[in-house]
Amino acid sequence: MSTAVVIEAPGEHRLASHKPRLPEAGEALVRVHAVGICGSDREVYQGNRPEGYVRYPLTPGHEWSGTVEAVGTWVPTTLVGRKVVGEGFRNCQVCDRCHAGETTLCTAGYEETGFTQPGAMAATLTLPARLLHVLPDEADLTAAALLEPAACIAAAALKANARPGERVAVVGTGTLGMFAVQFLKAGSPAELLVVGTRPDRAKLSQDFGASRFLTRDEELPDGFDVVIETAGSASAARTAASLLRRGGRLVLTGIPAPGAEGLDPTDLVVRQLEVHTVFGAPPDAWAHTVRAFGAGLLDPLPLVTHELPLAEFPQAIDLVGSGDPKVGKVLLRP
Numbered sequence: 001m002s003t004a005v006v007i008e009a010p011g012e013h014r015l016a017s018h019k020p021r022l023p024e025a026g027e028a029l030v031r032v033h034a035v036g037i038c039g040s041d042r043e044v045y046q047g048n049r050p051e052g053y054v055r056y057p058l059t060p061g062h063e064w065s066g067t068v069e070a071v072g073t074w075v076p077t078t079l080v081g082r083k084v085v086g087e088g089f090r091n092c093q094v095c096d097r098c099h100a101g102e103t104t105l106c107t108a109g110y111e112e113t114g115f116t117q118p119g120a121m122a123a124t125l126t127l128p129a130r131l132l133h134v135l136p137d138e139a140d141l142t143a144a145a146l147l148e149p150a151a152c153i154a155a156a157a158l159k160a161n162a163r164p165g166e167r168v169a170v171v172g173t174g175t176l177g178m179f180a181v182q183f184l185k186a187g188s189p190a191e192l193l194v195v196g197t198r199p200d201r202a203k204l205s206q207d208f209g210a211s212r213f214l215t216r217d218e219e220l221p222d223g224f225d226v227v228i229e230t231a232g233s234a235s236a237a238r239t240a241a242s243l244l245r246r247g248g249r250l251v252l253t254g255i256p257a258p259g260a261e262g263l264d265p266t267d268l269v270v271r272q273l274e275v276h277t278v279f280g281a282p283p284d285a286w287a288h289t290v291r292a293f294g295a296g297l298l299d300p301l302p303l304v305t306h307e308l309p310l311a312e313f314p315q316a317i318d319l320v321g322s323g324d325p326k327v328g329k330v331l332l333r334p
Contacts, residue, residue: 002017002019006058013313023129025072025074027071030066030069031123033334034145034307035334040062041060041320045317049115055116058118061113061119062114063149065084065141068084072129079129083135084132085132087151088115089112091104101282101284121332135290143300146175146329149176152285153183154286154289154292167225172196172230172232173197174230176253179298180228180230182299193243195214196231207302208299228253229251229254230254233254237254241263241267307332312332
């Protein structure tokens with residue numbers, strides 16, 4: 001009997017028997033290969049995700065990869081057998097923001113796989129087929145399970161619009177930060193600085209293409225054209241802004257705790273900084289990510305440090321929150 005993780009309420013979970021839900025019109029049934037855990041999954045389990053952004057009881061899992069097993073009517077049967085990843089936001093496709101391609105700003109309200117809709121911590125996942133992105137036949141599905149966070153950073157990279165020869169920087173050295181390094185490196189920068197709090201990430205940053213690594217307590221340079229912040233703290237946002245030249249471009253992807261003091265609006269105006277933010281990934285960012293992955297420009301596997309069976313969900317959650325520098329990306333295998 002296949003199983004699924006079900007979080008009944010904050011701090012309460014169980015392993016439940018799982019029966020695949022046959023796809024209805026416009027849907028696809030995916031056999032899950034691997035599912036990643038991030039800080040937001042830990043928030044769901046602990047109960048501190050913002051109101052309206054989770055619905056219990058819930059099968060979590062928004063970072064996943066798998067293979068299409070069946071499709072409903074109105075879906076091409078050629079999808080069956082293909083390796084895929086999928087967008088999380090269950091957008092309405094009819095509001096003005098969806099028509100503009102900004103599906104993460106859908107005005108119909110927030111719905112997302114693994115938060116308000118059943119996620120991938122189960123043997124199978126049934127979802128709208130329009131959310132799927134097909135991978136090359138030779139794709140490594142373990143590596144592909146990390147393409148959801150990569151897509152969020154692709155959205156940041158697209159907004160940053162870094163041009164060849166510009167000086168670029170990344171603040172933060174977690175999964176998102178390491179993907180930001182890879183996306184920016186692909187754009188042929190003149191310099192690629194990584195700033196973090198963990199010196200142990202220096203080598204990995206440089207392996208991914210960074211030209212220099214500094215910790216935040218060192219003297220930091222300025223004059224950068226583009227900075228992507230991924231650390232998720234107000235202090236990291238301020239550090240990121242301090243690196244920029246006048247008129248530089250800043251993209252914030254981290255979400256600090258509520259009430260955190262942010263950037264100085266006077267500084268933003270006087271230096272004419274261009275500030276963008278990212279929450280999730282729209283379709284163009286997903287398409288960009290899948291192309292980059294297929295072209296060999298993204299290498300997610302070095303970020304994976306643990307692979308556990310679905311039954312060890314609580315241990316996986318503990319690993320993610322342990323603060324152990326040896327813990328990178330944790331995957332569950334249904």
